[in-house]
Structures are given as structure tokens and as C-alpha cells.
Amino acid sequence: MDATPWDGRDRVARVLQTLRMRGVFYCRSELTEPWGLEMPAIAGSVSFHVPTVGSCWLRVDGREPVELRAGDLALVPHGLGHEIMSSPEIRSSARVDLLPQHFVGPHYSILQHGGGGRATQLICGVVAFDDLAAQELVRGLPSVLTVRGDETVMAASVRDTLRLMADELTRAQPGAEAVATRLSDILVVQAIRAWLAHDPSARDGWLLALQDDRIGSALEAIHANPGGDWNLEQLARTATMSRSAFSARFTGIVGEAPMAYVTRWRMNLAAGRLRDDRATVAQVAAEVGYQSEASFTRAFARTIGTTPGAARRQALSVPDGG
Known part of the structure; x- marks a missing residue:
């Protein structure tokens, strides 16, 4: 069943x-x-x-x-x-x-x-x-x-x-x-x-996590508010679990630690926003929860492998296929 x-x-x-x-x-x-x-x-x-x-x-x-x-x-x-x-x-x-x-x-x-x-x-x-x-x-x-x-x-x-x-x-x-x-x-x-x-x-990895009653609620909260002031305690509270149980369950299903997932989600979202040349790096940083442009740049480079400015220049140099 x-x-x-x-x-x-x-x-x-x-x-x-x-x-x-x-x-x-x-x-x-x-x-x-x-x-x-x-x-x-x-x-x-x-x-x-x-x-x-x-x-x-x-x-x-x-x-x-x-x-x-x-x-x-x-x-x-x-x-x-x-x-x-x-x-x-x-x-x-x-x-x-x-x-x-x-x-x-x-x-x-x-x-x-x-x-x-x-x-x-x-x-x-x-x-x-x-x-x-x-x-x-x-x-x-x-x-x-x-x-x-x-x-x-x-x-x-x-x-x-x-x-x-x-x-x-x-x-x-x-x-x-x-x-x-x-x-x-x-x-x-x-x-x-x-x-x-x-x-x-199909019932594996991220999809399994999304369908999980507790981990799925945390994922959806992250997706709905990527710029929120997330930490492990808040995510565990969203999932109505203890911090240790939530961290172990999240990592076991998703394949990465909760805060690593938050960072990756934010940086991928930021990479998409940087394709819009009307949004400044500071604005994008604030949208994904960073008050400091410098800390955002470090997190972006660590996750994406290049600086926000370089990512923007690369994106704008490729014609849109849509």
C-alpha cells in the first residue's frame, strides 16, 4: 500500500x-x-x-x-x-x-x-x-x-x-x-x-525528501522564503523535530546537510537572478539572505565556482535560446 x-x-x-x-x-x-x-x-x-x-x-x-x-x-x-x-x-x-x-x-x-x-x-x-x-x-x-x-x-x-x-x-x-x-x-x-x-x-533522493511529511515541510519553507534567516534550529522547528534528528534525517534523504542545501539553493537562485542586468549584486545578495555583499560573494564563489560578476558576464554573453 x-x-x-x-x-x-x-x-x-x-x-x-x-x-x-x-x-x-x-x-x-x-x-x-x-x-x-x-x-x-x-x-x-x-x-x-x-x-x-x-x-x-x-x-x-x-x-x-x-x-x-x-x-x-x-x-x-x-x-x-x-x-x-x-x-x-x-x-x-x-x-x-x-x-x-x-x-x-x-x-x-x-x-x-x-x-x-x-x-x-x-x-x-x-x-x-x-x-x-x-x-x-x-x-x-x-x-x-x-x-x-x-x-x-x-x-x-x-x-x-x-x-x-x-x-x-x-x-x-x-x-x-x-x-x-x-x-x-x-x-x-x-x-x-x-x-x-x-x-x-522515483521515491529516492530529493523527491523522497519532498514527499516526506517532516523534511518536505522544511524544504518547502526554504523554497518559499530563500532569504529567510534560516538556521538549523529554525528548520528543525519547522519539521517539528529535534535538531540532531532533523539533521540526520535530512542529510540521509537529501544527501547533504540542511544548511549546505540552504546555501546551494540560495546561490543557484542568485545565479539565475544575475542574468538580469538590472539587478545589482547587492540587491541579489539581500534577496537570498545576505546583508554583506562580501560574504555573499565568498559563498557564491565557493558554491558556484566563480564570482557573481563573472557569472553575470558569462550569462549575458550567451544568447537566450528561449
């Missing part, structure tokens, strides 16, 4: 509600056997692939390839490079971003490639999350997450979403990229919900 408290499930539901993505790139591919495509690694992204006609194989990080049939949905989280090919025997793949293709817009292309044999059509996308809770959730996903089109978890509404996305990207109407990004939200949420419901490994 599932003993997970309902409030724990509600916390996961609230995280799923934050899953709003930036569409980095979309591609509609028309492929004929034999063919193989290499998808390069893109840090901080999630790739998805949906065959709409025919079938293909997906291989990640040298693992055994997975067959995808028309209507299946595959997610490749963690920005991992991977290959898609017409058969598992294909050993030579062309890097997809170096192939000639027709760019319908700055973030959407049509690719025609292959040897002239049996046809496969694919809708592929690369998306990214800005919300920190969503990023933590994605960190816990497996290297490949597959939802089969004929499984009961693939509800009719999801199949309808896939058809809508294919229609938007096939006809390339004005605003197709924006619509596809919103539909991507739905697809990714549905795939993660299916994984949460059916994969025992």
Missing part, C-alpha cells in the same frame, strides 16, 4: 505546476533508412523525441539502445548527448546541428536526411527550465524516460497533445514555436507523472 502522505503528494504537484520551459530548439525530421543522428550535449537541457511515422532507436551514453515506435515519447534529461538511428546496428552518426536543414525560424528547423529507404518522421525538441524546484526534480530523473503510446499512462489527452504539436510544427504557422513550447510543458509533465507513478526509483 502507498503510505505517502497526501501533503507530500501535494508538494510534488506544486513542483510539477512550476514546470515552465524555454524552447531552445525544435526540429521536424523526415528520415529515410539508413540513417543515424548524433544529438550533442547541451548543459541544463532536456531533449524529447516523438516518432510520428515509423520507428527508430535511441542510444544514450553507450547504453543499450531503446526502440521508439510511432506515438512513443522519450525524454533525455541532464543535457546528455545521445544518438537516434534507424537500427541499433548503425555505428556512424551525423551530428544533427551540422547537417543542412531548412530553418523556418531562429529556433525551429526541418531536416531531411538518409539513404532513401523506409521513412521515419520525428518531432524533436530541446527545452530548459529556469525554476529551481523544477531543476531539482529533473536532476532525479533517469538518463532516459520513455512513455509508450500504447500504455494506459499515455492518456488520450497526451496523444492529442502529441498530435497538436506535430500539427503546429508541420504546418509552421505564425507562433508555432510558442505553441510548441507550451505543449512541451504538458508532454514533459505527463512523462514525469507517469514515471512517478510507476517507477520505484
